[in-house]
Amino acid sequence: MKILLVAEYREGKLLGTSAELIEFTVRMDAQAVMFLVGNKQNLPQFDGRLYLADAAQAGEFNPAVHKQLLLEVIAREQPQLIAFPHSSYGWDLAPRVALALDATQFSEVVDVQEGHLIVPVCNAKLQRRMKAETEKTVVTLQAGAFTPTQSISATPEVIDLPVTGAGDIDFQGYEAAAAGGVDLSKAKVIVSAGRGIGKAENLEMVANLAKALKGEYAASRPVVDADWTDHSRQVGTTGQTVAPKLYIACGISGAIQHLAGMKKSDFVIAINTDKDAPIGEVADVLAVCDLKQLIPLLTEKINAQQA
Amino acid sequence: MNILVCIKQIPDMESRFKIDAAGTWYDQADLAWRMNEYDEFAVEQAVQLKEQLGDADLTVLSIGPDRTKEMIKKALAMGADRGVQVADDHSHLHDPHTIASLIATFARQHQFDLIFAGMQSQDRGSAQVGVLVAEMLGIPSLTTLVEFSYTDGTISAKRELEGGARALVSCTAPALVTCQLGLNTPRYPTLPNIMKAKKKELLTIPVGDLNPADPQQKTISMAFPEKRGSGLILEGDASELAERLMRILKEKTTVLV
Numbered sequence A: 001m002k003i004l005l006v007a008e009y010r011e012g013k014l015l016g017t018s019a020e021l022i023e024f025t026v027r028m029d030a031q032a033v034m035f036l037v038g039n040k041q042n043l044p045q046f047d048g049r050l051y052l053a054d055a056a057q058a059g060e061f062n063p064a065v066h067k068q069l070l071l072e073v074i075a076r077e078q079p080q081l082i083a084f085p086h087s088s089y090g091w092d093l094a095p096r097v098a099l100a101l102d103a104t105q106f107s108e109v110v111d112v113q114e115g116h117l118i119v120p121v122c123n124a125k126l127q128r129r130m131k132a133e134t135e136k137t138v139v140t141l142q143a144g145a146f147t148p149t150q151s152i153s154a155t156p157e158v159i160d161l162p163v164t165g166a167g168d169i170d171f172q173g174y175e176a177a178a179a180g181g182v183d184l185s186k187a188k189v190i191v192s193a194g195r196g197i198g199k200a201e202n203l204e205m206v207a208n209l210a211k212a213l214k215g216e217y218a219a220s221r222p223v224v225d226a227d228w229t230d231h232s233r234q235v236g237t238t239g240q241t242v243a244p245k246l247y248i249a250c251g252i253s254g255a256i257q258h259l260a261g262m263k264k265s266d267f268v269i270a271i272n273t274d275k276d277a278p279i280g281e282v283a284d285v286l287a288v289c290d291l292k293q294l295i296p297l298l299t300e301k302i303n304a305q306q307a
Numbered sequence B: 001m002n003i004l005v006c007i008k009q010i011p012d013m014e015s016r017f018k019i020d021a022a023g024t025w026y027d028q029a030d031l032a033w034r035m036n037e038y039d040e041f042a043v044e045q046a047v048q049l050k051e052q053l054g055d056a057d058l059t060v061l062s063i064g065p066d067r068t069k070e071m072i073k074k075a076l077a078m079g080a081d082r083g084v085q086v087a088d089d090h091s092h093l094h095d096p097h098t099i100a101s102l103i104a105t106f107a108r109q110h111q112f113d114l115i116f117a118g119m120q121s122q123d124r125g126s127a128q129v130g131v132l133v134a135e136m137l138g139i140p141s142l143t144t145l146v147e148f149s150y151t152d153g154t155i156s157a158k159r160e161l162e163g164g165a166r167a168l169v170s171c172t173a174p175a176l177v178t179c180q181l182g183l184n185t186p187r188y189p190t191l192p193n194i195m196k197a198k199k200k201e202l203l204t205i206p207v208g209d210l211n212p213a214d215p216q217q218k219t220i221s222m223a224f225p226e227k228r229g230s231g232l233i234l235e236g237d238a239s240e241l242a243e244r245l246m247r248i249l250k251e252k253t254t255v256l257v
């Protein structure tokens, strides 16, 4: 089998996802070629043919043009499978390519089992084993699902792709994530509030537990989106990545985008009323309980002990 | 201005799921159903646009069985003018391409200037349907939006990227946009608006009328993921759990010294 891997490039830099794409081809026991809209000065570690279009000409974000370039490479290489990272770049571009190819798409592939692709359902509470009924298949790979087992050091054989045509979207540049606020990366203890806290007032309870443990409080995305706290406290793919000695997740279901930001914590305690909550996958301890009852009791005991 | 919002009904994610008899999807019985979270942001953004423009007509469309109407009524109470249920008891079995083909057929019949969709659904999570619809219609699509504005036929928006950075993008209508969490603050329908919504038009179209595309993929089986974590599950009353967590903090961590 031959797989075309679609590497990513942003703000003048190659993104690290190409190593995971390569690991996927290892797991699929397949041959790989790679595609990148990027820059010659910044090539992925890859032993094979790399089709490279210059980002200065094609635009870093220009899906219609990237699609056309990809279709040219696909016509030349005839891969059976085209693999993207499941990222803001990949989930935007992949369906465009899939439709043009009459290919089916499997999104957020998490595993390969007996040659079949596995995708998550319902916040990863369930999963499906899939079969394509089209000649070609497009996949996007969940970040972190195909962690490379060994580092690769190789220089690709670069094939330049001329850029023609314009897109239908005008891209004006980037806006950095809001700076300032707390630096969660220094905290030894993080107590994190999820939507399960129910209302803004209950954030104080979580902050008090954090204080008792001499740590910081943090939050999942809905708590930030609702403006109950500011973005600098958000943990996850679109927030901070943390690795404290202790992470206490209060009323957080454990969506993959949240887990990505905290799964390297040394010890994880989850407090959740749902015994099946996916946070259980990374928690050392899951206390099945209403956080509104448990947190004040626990805080009191810790304060008594520390006194 | 003619606006379409595509919405989906999904089960409460805190449900205890069971696998259905065919072994390829979750059992639909005994679940609480709600509007896909991402779609709430889509409806809200469309209603805000209608308020901004004054002169706009807002249709919400959903594909699904009879219970879907309940959710469509919520969108009507939020401010949509008309609901369309594409009646389909097997909508959960369709792949994203088939679902997109139905929406595209409907959209072609009505010439929408702007189509809103959630960036993904909470159950399937393919993040494909919106983009596929746009590609089928040959119009531009902007995905994963956390900011949206519309002036004189131009959509200016911010797409969310990893780490919370954003890309500034724009395109001209007709176009499709997909909405990310936090794009706005979805309103709660008020009682008077719930009453008003009861009088709004709610059409039902049989799925067969919209030329569903043939399936492109098959689910071989559905399963619960193998538990990878070796985590301890503690159950009991709150004071007992607090006691046990204290012991664990002392024994397994160094944070109490």
Ligand SMILES: Cc1cc2nc3c(=O)[nH]c(=O)nc-3n(C[C@H](O)[C@H](O)[C@H](O)COP(=O)(O)OP(=O)(O)OC[C@H]3O[C@@H](n4cnc5c(N)ncnc54)[C@H](O)[C@@H]3O)c2cc1C
Pocket: A193, A194, A195, A196, A197, A219, A220, A221, A222, A223, A234, A235, A236, A237, A238, A239, A240, A250, A251, A252, A253, A254, A255, A256, A257, A258, A261, A271, A272, A273, A274, A277, A289, A290, A291, A292, B014, B181
């Ligand atoms: C591209 C993208 C990027 C994202 N980036 C991030 C990110 O950076 N960070 C992030 O967090 N999310 C992110 N998300 C959102 C993510 O997918 C989830 O929607 C989000 O993490 C859910 O937050 P939650 O767990 O707090 O809420 P929910 O999923 O609603 O979970 C609430 C939990 O609280 C529990 N609960 C309810 N009541 C109680 C109670 N009284 N006591 C105890 N437990 C209770 C429930 O059982 C449930 O498990 C992103 C999503 C996308 C698509």
